Amino acid sequence: MPAVNTASLPDIVFMLLFFFMVTTVMRETELKIKPPKLPEATEVKKLEKKNLVSFVYVGKSIDGKIKGDVIQLNDKISTVKDIRSFILAKRAEVSQSDINKLTTSIKADITTEVGTIYDIKSELREINALKINYSTVQVAKK
Amino acid sequence: MAKRAVPEINAGSMADIAFLLLIFFLVTTTMDIDSGISRKLPEKQDPNVEPPILKEKNVFVVNLNRNGDILVENETFMKVNELKDAAIEFLDNGGGTDKDGNKCDYCKGKKSIKSSDHPKKAIISIESARGTKYGTYIAVQNELVAAYNVLRERSSNELYGITFDELLKRAKDENNSVAKAADLKIKVKRIKEMFPMIISEAEPVKFN
Known part of the structure; x- marks a missing residue:
């Protein structure tokens, strides 16, 4: 049996590589809280335009030192009072016409x-x- | 000077390098799409303005406590999966008229005088204790949104013969001509106005 020609293998691999490089979204924020277990829902909408979305994480602290719910904004553990400046900072980043589209x-x-x-x-x-937008995991309708 | 032959670079290991990179990206890729229940918060209220007086029958009160019990209309305990049908029955009742005196000709409910007058007047109110678990809260929200979606779906099928999802999808299509886009926008707006989503939330109380 003749050996299979593998000369085009690098090409195929490169193609796959480019595909993954383009589609990859690196996680921008590192979670400082326990990864939240999101609730399940059926009536969900997809979030479009990621650059217009600000994320607020709420969960429990990793080491359990802080009692109750912990809020994380960007890379920092924050309090409810910090949300104001967080959103205003986001507003300053986007163009005037997009401000009312911010979610x-x-x-x-x-x-x-x-x-x-x-x-x-x-x-x-x-x-x-x-x-x-209450972030949820989509499940099939019953 | 003798011409020096440029030695060819050995590309045999190229595939290995590419594979290595490929595996790296395969592992780091997260293909999660962010999705969730969208909601618009009410605007900040002027404390001096008196809230409008509502008829009790036009308000569907859902109470949540910290144990995850759901109390509807202050009298019946319900499971999460019963909530949708109860909400549909309330919204679709159409027992009276809207604020302009029009009867609800698209309602298929019981027309009971004890339930809501008109879908445009019907309000769903969620009252919860501070200690309620977020999971329960979202499950309830989800069921209520589902109730509205069922009704909108029905109206869309009757009026335009397509599902509401399909209608929304077509309205979002950017290849539409100007006239078609405007037409679809009106259609979507009409359906939404037939069953406006009015879900009010009271400030959580701090009892046990």
């Missing part, structure tokens, strides 16, 4: 208390950042 995505663990989420929401209302 805040809340990635919260299923064990988070609703009170914490409410505090975040009232803070967002204060600065008129009204579009929010």
Whole structure:
């Protein structure tokens, strides 16, 4: 049996490589809290235009030193009061016409208390950042 | 000077290098698409403005406590999966008229005088304790959104013969001509206005 010609193997591999390089999204923020277990939902919408989304992570602290729910913005553990400057900083980054398209995505663990989420929401209302998205895992409709 | 032959670079290991990079990207790639329940928060209210007075029958009250119990209309305990049908029944009731005096001609509910007057007047109110688990809260939100989606789906099928999802998808298509885009926008708006999503949330109370 003649040996299979493998000369084009690098080409194929390069093609795959480029595909993955282009599609890869590197995780920009490193989680400082326990990775939140997102709730499940059926009626979900996809978040479009990632650059117009600010993420608020809510969960438990890794070492359990801080009691209750912990909020993470960008790379820092923060408090509810920091959300204001976080959103305003995001607003400064985007163009004027996109400001009302800015969405805040809340990635919260299923064990988070609703009170914490409410505090975040009232803070967002204060600065008129009204579009929010409760991040969920999509499951099939029953 | 004698012409020096440029030695050819051995490309035999190229494949190995490429493979190595490939595996690196394969491992680091996360293909998660962010999705979730979208919601618009109400605008900040002027504390001096009196909230409008609502008829009790036009409000569908859902109470959540920290144990994950769901109390509907202050009288019946429900499971999460029963909530959708209860909400549909409430929204689709159409027992009276909207604020302009029009009857709801697209409602297929019981027309009970004890339930909501008109989908445009019907309000769903969620009251929860601070200690309620976020998972329960989202499950309830999801069911309520599902109720609206079922009704919008029905209207869309009746009026335009296509599902609401399909309608939204077509409206978002950027290849549409100007006239078609405007037409689709009106259609989407009409369906949304037939069953406006009015979900109000009270400030969580701090009882046990």
